[in-house]
Amino acid sequence: MNLYEQSVRAKKALPQLRGLDAETRRNILLCFADRLLESTDAILKANELDIITGRESGIRESMIDRLRLDAKRIAGIAEGVRQVAALPDPLNRVLEERTIASGIHLKKVTVPVGVIGIIYESRPNVTADCAALCLMSGNACVLKGGKEAWNSSNAIAECMKAALREYGISEDAVMLADRVSHEETAKFMNDRENIDLLIPRGSSRLIRAVVDNARVPVIETGAGICHTYVEASADFDMAERILVNAKCSRPSVCNAMETMLIEKACADAFLPRIVRTMKENGVTMYGDERACAISNEILPAAEDSFDTEYNDLILNVGIVDGLDEAIAHIEKHGTHHSDAILTEDAEHAVRFLNSVDSACVYHNASTRFTDGFEFGLGAEIGISTQKLHARGPMGLQELTTYSYKLEGKGEIR
Amino acid sequence: MNLYEQSVRAKKALPQLRGLDAETRRNILLCFADRLLESTDAILKANELDIITGRESGIRESMIDRLRLDAKRIAGIAEGVRQVAALPDPLNRVLEERTIASGIHLKKVTVPVGVIGIIYESRPNVTADCAALCLMSGNACVLKGGKEAWNSSNAIAECMKAALREYGISEDAVMLADRVSHEETAKFMNDRENIDLLIPRGSSRLIRAVVDNARVPVIETGAGICHTYVEASADFDMAERILVNAKCSRPSVCNAMETMLIEKACADAFLPRIVRTMKENGVTMYGDERACAISNEILPAAEDSFDTEYNDLILNVGIVDGLDEAIAHIEKHGTHHSDAILTEDAEHAVRFLNSVDSACVYHNASTRFTDGFEFGLGAEIGISTQKLHARGPMGLQELTTYSYKLEGKGEIR
Numbered sequence: 001m002n003l004y005e006q007s008v009r010a011k012k013a014l015p016q017l018r019g020l021d022a023e024t025r026r027n028i029l030l031c032f033a034d035r036l037l038e039s040t041d042a043i044l045k046a047n048e049l050d051i052i053t054g055r056e057s058g059i060r061e062s063m064i065d066r067l068r069l070d071a072k073r074i075a076g077i078a079e080g081v082r083q084v085a086a087l088p089d090p091l092n093r094v095l096e097e098r099t100i101a102s103g104i105h106l107k108k109v110t111v112p113v114g115v116i117g118i119i120y121e122s123r124p125n126v127t128a129d130c131a132a133l134c135l136m137s138g139n140a141c142v143l144k145g146g147k148e149a150w151n152s153s154n155a156i157a158e159c160m161k162a163a164l165r166e167y168g169i170s171e172d173a174v175m176l177a178d179r180v181s182h183e184e185t186a187k188f189m190n191d192r193e194n195i196d197l198l199i200p201r202g203s204s205r206l207i208r209a210v211v212d213n214a215r216v217p218v219i220e221t222g223a224g225i226c227h228t229y230v231e232a233s234a235d236f237d238m239a240e241r242i243l244v245n246a247k248c249s250r251p252s253v254c255n256a257m258e259t260m261l262i263e264k265a266c267a268d269a270f271l272p273r274i275v276r277t278m279k280e281n282g283v284t285m286y287g288d289e290r291a292c293a294i295s296n297e298i299l300p301a302a303e304d305s306f307d308t309e310y311n312d313l314i315l316n317v318g319i320v321d322g323l324d325e326a327i328a329h330i331e332k333h334g335t336h337h338s339d340a341i342l343t344e345d346a347e348h349a350v351r352f353l354n355s356v357d358s359a360c361v362y363h364n365a366s367t368r369f370t371d372g373f374e375f376g377l378g379a380e381i382g383i384s385t386q387k388l389h390a391r392g393p394m395g396l397q398e399l400t401t402y403s404y405k406l407e408g409k410g411e412i413r
Numbered sequence: 414m415n416l417y418e419q420s421v422r423a424k425k426a427l428p429q430l431r432g433l434d435a436e437t438r439r440n441i442l443l444c445f446a447d448r449l450l451e452s453t454d455a456i457l458k459a460n461e462l463d464i465i466t467g468r469e470s471g472i473r474e475s476m477i478d479r480l481r482l483d484a485k486r487i488a489g490i491a492e493g494v495r496q497v498a499a500l501p502d503p504l505n506r507v508l509e510e511r512t513i514a515s516g517i518h519l520k521k522v523t524v525p526v527g528v529i530g531i532i533y534e535s536r537p538n539v540t541a542d543c544a545a546l547c548l549m550s551g552n553a554c555v556l557k558g559g560k561e562a563w564n565s566s567n568a569i570a571e572c573m574k575a576a577l578r579e580y581g582i583s584e585d586a587v588m589l590a591d592r593v594s595h596e597e598t599a600k601f602m603n604d605r606e607n608i609d610l611l612i613p614r615g616s617s618r619l620i621r622a623v624v625d626n627a628r629v630p631v632i633e634t635g636a637g638i639c640h641t642y643v644e645a646s647a648d649f650d651m652a653e654r655i656l657v658n659a660k661c662s663r664p665s666v667c668n669a670m671e672t673m674l675i676e677k678a679c680a681d682a683f684l685p686r687i688v689r690t691m692k693e694n695g696v697t698m699y700g701d702e703r704a705c706a707i708s709n710e711i712l713p714a715a716e717d718s719f720d721t722e723y724n725d726l727i728l729n730v731g732i733v734d735g736l737d738e739a740i741a742h743i744e745k746h747g748t749h750h751s752d753a754i755l756t757e758d759a760e761h762a763v764r765f766l767n768s769v770d771s772a773c774v775y776h777n778a779s780t781r782f783t784d785g786f787e788f789g790l791g792a793e794i795g796i797s798t799q800k801l802h803a804r805g806p807m808g809l810q811e812l813t814t815y816s817y818k819l820e821g822k823g824e825i826r
Contacts, residue, residue, distance in 0.1 A: 015740070015768060100789050104778050113800050114770065192624075196800050211605075212628065217801045238823040245825035327428070353818045355428060357527070365517050365821025374826070375817070376513050387526050387609050387814045388630050389802040401800045404788070405766045408778025410651040412658035413787070 003144070003184045007194035009172040010115045010140040017138050017173055018112060022089035025136050028163050029085035032132065033078040035159035040074050046155035047124065054148050067122050067149055077128045077156070080379060084132040087378040090396040091138050105407040110400040112138030114196035117188060118381075119144045119210055121202040124152035131160045131174045133381050137399035142195065144177040144185065189214035201382050204309060219389060221382030224254030224337040225309050226367040229326040229352070230274075231343035232266035238364065239270070239342045240277055245366040246340070248281045252311045254383060255338050255370040259306060259316040261326050267294055267319050275317075283313045290319035306333045323348050327355045334358060337385045338367040338392075359385060359392035416557070416597040420607035422585040423528045423553040430551050430586055431525060435502035438549050441576050442498035445545065446491040448572035453487050459568035460537065467561050480535050480562055490541045490569070493792060497545040500791040503809040504551050518820040523813040525551030527609035530601060531794075532557045532623055534615040537565035544573045544587045546794050550812035555608065557590040557598065602627035614795050617722060632802060634795030637667030637750035638722050639780040642739040642765070643687075644756035645679035651777065652683070652755045653690055658779040659753070661694045665724045667796060668751050668783040672719060672729040674739050680707055680732050688730075696726045703732035719746045736761050740768045747771060750798045751780040751805075772798060772805035 001009070020028075036043070047069040054064055096108040116139045120126045127143055134141035145153045153176055161171035180188075189198060189210060198218045200210040211218055228246055230239050246257035262271055267290070275295045278285060285291075286305045287298035298317055306316050306329075320326045323341075330339050340362035341352040349363040360370045370392060372380025377395030384390045390398035414422075433441075449456070460482040467477055509521040529552045533539045540556055547554035558566045566589055574584035593601075602611060602623060611631045613623040624631055641659055643652050659670035675684055680703070688708045691698060698704075699718045700711035711730055719729050719742075733739045736754075743752050753775035754765040762776040773783045783805060785793025790808030797803045803811035 014770075015744075018768060018770075098789065100782075100787060102778075102782060102787060104775075104782060106788065111770070215625065217630065217799065219801075235823070241825055242823060249826060331428075349820075355431060357427075357431075357524070358816065360817040360819060362517075362819045363821060365515075365819055365824045366826055368826040369513075369515060369517060369819065369824065370817075374513060374515060375519065376511065386630065388632075391815055392817050401804055403771065404773040404783075404805050406773060406775045406778055406782065407762075407766075408775060410648070410655060411778040411782065412654055413662060413779055413781040 003142070003177050003180045003188050004191065006175040006177060007115065007117070007142050007188065007191055010142050010175045011194045013140045013170045013172040014112070014114060016170055017140060020138065020169070022091070024167060025138070026085040028135060028167050028169065029081050029132055031163035031166055032160050033081040035162050036074060036078040036081065036128065036156065039155065039159050040071050043074055043152065043155040044069060044071070046151035049151045050149055059148060063122055063148065067124065067152070069124060069152060073125070077125050080125070081128055081132045084136050084379050084396070087136065087396055090136070090400050095402055102411045102413065103409065104411050107405045108402050109405055110397070111403045113399060113401050115140045115142060115194055116399065117142045117144065117195045117198045117216065119198065119200045119206065120146065121206065122146035122149045124149045124156060126201060127153040127156045127176065129379060130381060131157065133379060133396060133399060135173065137396050139399055140173045142175045142177060142188070144180065144188065147179045150179055186213060189216055192216055199382055219382070219384050219394070220386045221384055221394070222254045223309060223335045223385050224256070224383070225258045225307065225333060225335045226255060226337055227259045227261055227330050227334060227339045228257050228367065229261040229263070229320070229330070229339070229341045230266065230270065231263045231323070231341065231345060231348060233344040234266070234342040235344060236270055236273070240274055242340070242342060242364070242366045243274055244277060244281055246368055247278065247283055247315055248313065249368055251313050255368050256311070257315070257367055258308070258310055259318060259333065261318045261320050261329060262291070263326075264290070264319050264321050267291070271295055271317075278315060281313070283315050285315050285317050287317035288319060291317040309335070323351060327352065330356055330358070335385050336387070337383065338362065338370040340365060340367050359383070416555070416590050416593045416601050417604065419588040419590060420528065420530070420555050420601065420604055423555050423588045424607045426553045426583045426586040427525075427527060429583055430553060433551065433582070435504070437580060438551070439498040441580050441582065442494050442545055442549060444576035444579055445573050446494040448575050449487060449491040449494065449541065449569065452568065452572050453484050456487055456565065456568040457482060457484070459564035462564045463562055472561060476535055476561065480537065480565070482537060482565060486538070490538050493538070494541055494545045497549050497792050497809070500549065500809055503549070503813050508815055515824045515826065516822065517824050520818045521815050522818055523810070524816045526812060526814050528553045528555060528607055529812065530555045530557065530608045530611045530629065532611065532613045532619065533559065534619065535559035535562045537562045537569060539614060540566040540569045540589065542792060543794060544570065546792060546809060546812060548586065550809050552812055553586045553588070555588040555590060555601070557593065557601065560592045563592055599626060602629055605629055612795055632795070632797050632807070633799045634797055634807070635667045636722060636748045636798050637669070637796070638671045638720065638746060638748045639668060639751045640672045640674055640743050640747060641670050641753045641755060641780065642674040642676070642733070642743075643679065643683065644676045644736070644754065644758060644761060646757040647679070647755040648757060649683055649686070653687055655753070655755060655777070655779045656687055657690060657694060659781055660691065660696055660728055661726065662781055664726050667722075668780050669724070670728070670780055671721070671723055672731060672746065674731045674733050674742060675704070676739075677703070677732050677734050680704070684708055684730070691728060694726070696728050698728050698730050700730035701732060704730040722748070736764060740765065743769055743771070748798050749800070750796065751775065751783040753778060753780050772796070
């Protein structure tokens with residue numbers, strides 16, 4: 001079955017999905033988790049095949065790492081699915097309810113989006129996460145993962161399909177794309193007839209390619225050039241702790257800090273100290289002229305340094321005159337993901353929180369908190385960096401839309 | 414100034430707009446309304462110029478009609494602006510607030526989307542409506558209206574700019590595109606750097622062109638192939654009243670019914686009666702084979718009849734076996750705008766409301782109620798027929814997005 005046919009079939013599965021109550025959706029996911037555990041051997045065998053094929057085709061060892069599963073990771077994947085099943089039902093929530101002037105009774109109710117296409121790379125756990133989140137929110141999905149992980153993803157998807165069959169639900173509700181051509185992918189990204197929403201998950205190159213080539217509405221996720229701005233009034237001990245956490249606790253993720261901005265008034269006092277600490281943590285630093293003039297541990301920034309998401313132990317350092325310049329810098333170079341101000345000046349904190357146009361804006365905390373679990377939303381399908389529909393961590397609720405249901409007694413206009 | 418430069422300047426106006434409290438935004442709109450009334454003569458003179466130019470270039474008389482303003486219409490436009498100023502402030506609404514596990518205090522707050530591009534046709538009142546709705550929701554806008562109405566729109570936009578100046582706000586917050594080339598428009602629709610959202614308003618051809626050519630996120634509005642399905646259990650007097658209202662009260666608008674579906678079991682009893690009434694109201698009908706077999710007042714439908722938005726006194730008539738076929742027909746031919754069931758069977762009504770995947774789904778009422786004012790949302794910028802961000806009537810609230818504001822005390826992860 002080609003990708004287009006898979007999309008058509010996913011769409012046909014929607015009416016049946018819409019009819020499922022929360023308990024049935026939860027039970028299917030618990031069954032999915034059971035099937036994952038029971039199929040550990042089969043999944044590991046499929047994973048081994050991916051790893052052998054990957055090695056033969058010469059993919060990098062870091063990618064092999066992301067690809068690799070073991071029994072513990074599979075147990076973790078199953079636990080993640082159970083956690084999704086335990087989340088509050090996002091569907092049929094009444095957002096508004098009132099009798100409108102005409103006498104008609106209006107209810108605004110959450111409903112599934114429809115068919116969600118997810119384009120991702122080589123982590124096989126994404127297959128399970130996305131399948132679980134989409135089913136729990138009443139959506140069908142078409143999953144197009146990296147071909148390096150196809151066998152692993154397919155073994156996982158088969159567990160989901162088995163669970164759907166056990167509850168008499170069409171297994172077309174979860175479609176895993178087979179290794180598809182560029183032409184098929186291009187057609188998929190433009191298939192507004194069958195696909196309601198595209199979510200790319202992965203590198204900024206992947207996301208850019210989807211945004212540039214899709215006619216289907218896209219939610220951009222994950223590109224994070226996150227800033228932390230330190231004012232002279234900041235508690236420097238706190239600042240040091242937060243900055244190290246934001247940069248070093250997990251540099252590969254999108255909510256890690258890429259750029260540190262320091263208010264000029266405290267550059268002499270604070271910069272050498274934080275540079276030393278960053279050095280001790282293995283961080284390479286690139287700075288603007290003013291930063292380089294203060295510390296020769298800082299290398300001169302290239303033209304695009306401040307526009308680069310390193311996802312690594314590399315940090316940009318900029319000196320700014322004050323709040324306005326910091327806000328302007330973030331507007332120019334940021335990705336509207338997560339940005340923080342460290343200050344004891346309450347008025348400046350409020351101005352920063354109100355002026356920086358990002359999904360998540362922090363005062364005196366690490367940007368690393370931008371995460372569905374941390375926010376109390378449960379598992380997330382991604383972190384939106386765009387402004388329509390959903391911003392920041394996207395959990396189950398963000399995979400729904402709404403519909404107005406209107407009950408009349410013969411009203412005419 | 415070309416359209417790209419206008420977009421850049423609109424974006425630069427955003428920080429100032431974000432700083433305006435509700436009272437200032439309201440006052441600017443009241444001032445705009447005053448300026449519109451005071452400038453009635455100037456606007457009418459500009460309008461006369463558009464009409465003369467339009468006649469010379471041979472545009473249709475129906476378009477001249479849409480273009481034409483008089484003192485009463487200008488007073489109506491000013492009143493519409495005042496009504497927007499009287500609406501509840503959509504900004505800074507706290508959607509969620511809680512302390513998350515880490516101890517950080519989280520607030521999810523409504524904020525403006527940014528720069529909204531609106532592409533529309535020849536009704537000059539759209540210029541005033543959009544400028545008012547965007548300003549009240551804290552957004553800048555770039556308005557690209559039909560060139561036939563340029564002088565009228567410009568005279569209206571000048572009133573808005575005068576009001577902005579009076580309050581010390583950059584007049585770049587409201588930009589009216591001058592007559593622009595196709596190349597400029599294409600660049601505008603792909604300018605993700607400066608434009609956050611595109612809303613096309615007008616014919617389905619215009620909307621299609623924007624959707625097909627834009628990289629900027631688009632909200633589709635207004636395409637309405639609305640259905641009303643009549644079951645054998647319906648109150649036929651009520652049904653007749655609703656059907657005539659849905660088709661005939663204002664056939665040119667998107668919430669008017671285009672297709673009537675009748676349950677087979679009542680076709681013999683009800684169809685001849687409603688066909689007679691529709692005839693009396695000047696409606697031309699096209700039907701499927703079963704409908705044509707019952708009434709020879711119904712002409713045979715062409716292949717695309719059921720996929721056509723007539724916006725006229727023309728109606729498709731289909732006979733269906735029952736509820737499931739009706740739902741399937743609407744899924745196949747509808748535009749997810751507004752669809753209704755007329756029935757006294759409560760269980761069928763619930764199934765219809767839950768299964769039809771449209772922005773607005775009615776039981777025993779006319780689809781004509783899909784409207785921002787009728788829903789109590791106030792003026793609308795359009796009726797969304799897509800699923801992301803907003804569905805159905807889009808008022809002020811739907812022109813906002815949200816941001817997470819997080820207050821910490823030094824938390825790290």
